[in-house]
Amino acid sequence: MAERSVMLELRSVSHVYVGRQGASLAVEELSLAVGRGEFVSLVGPSGCGKTTVLSLLAGLLRPASGEVRVGGREVEKPSAKVGYMLQQDCLLPWRTILDNAALGLEIGGAPAAARIEAAGRLLAEVGLDGTGGRYPGELSGGMRQRVALARTLAPDPEVLLLDEPFSALDMQIKMQLEDLVQATLRRLGKTAVLVTHDLAEAAAMSDRVIVLAPHPGRIRAEIAVPPELRRLAPTEARKHPAFQAVFDELWLEMSAGEAEGGEAG
């Protein structure tokens, strides 16, 4: 991290949800910096505030106190600089794959020719050349998630927020997509924050893993993945002798956090 410029920053951020049951403190005094081009994962027991942190970074929520910065500027609302990818692909069934991939550009007002060029290029980038004329219902879950990746990348965001994008997929497809996403984001120099419940996925994909503890959400531990793993594709990293130690450290921190009381689920 030291040699990179800071791309994402939370400075003493707290967030309070106000509902029928009253106010609840979801994250408290959380500070975190993510370097440009860095891949950071957030793990932690259910309810520790992982999605809240992504929503704050995306400008979907404003903090009760503290500051959220992207590219050195305070986040006040969602922007095209930050792309968001979810577990559900959210493809529109009546639009072709090309038109789905171009959706963000269309909403952003890009001219038709530029939309088609960028969406086609990104479909090729994610290994879906030749599928642009098909419809989401004709594609497998893994292919649909590749389209979602192309759609997220098409407006050329500097940052990608990934909220469990692989968790609905079979193991083999999930591992193929982990490789594809990591390689694509590296090649394009994107900064990424991944939320996952899968500790092996976090260890295999990330430069750094942040373990959150619940009630209220706060940072419990920060684990740097050693360079010999970071150089590898996730499927290869999982086989490396250094992998188990990272996994074990994450497991220990997670278990200690859960013992402090996460929500069921």
Ligand SMILES: Nc1ncnc2c1ncn2[C@@H]1O[C@H](COP(=O)(O)OP(=O)(O)OP(=O)(O)O)[C@@H](O)[C@H]1O
């Ligand atoms: N809209 C909301 N209104 C009230 N409370 C909320 C709301 N969204 C989240 N919370 C509460 O804030 C805390 C953090 O929630 P968040 O969804 O960020 O956790 P998480 O770590 O992403 O959980 P999970 O792993 O289950 O997705 C939890 O206690 C949750 O119940």
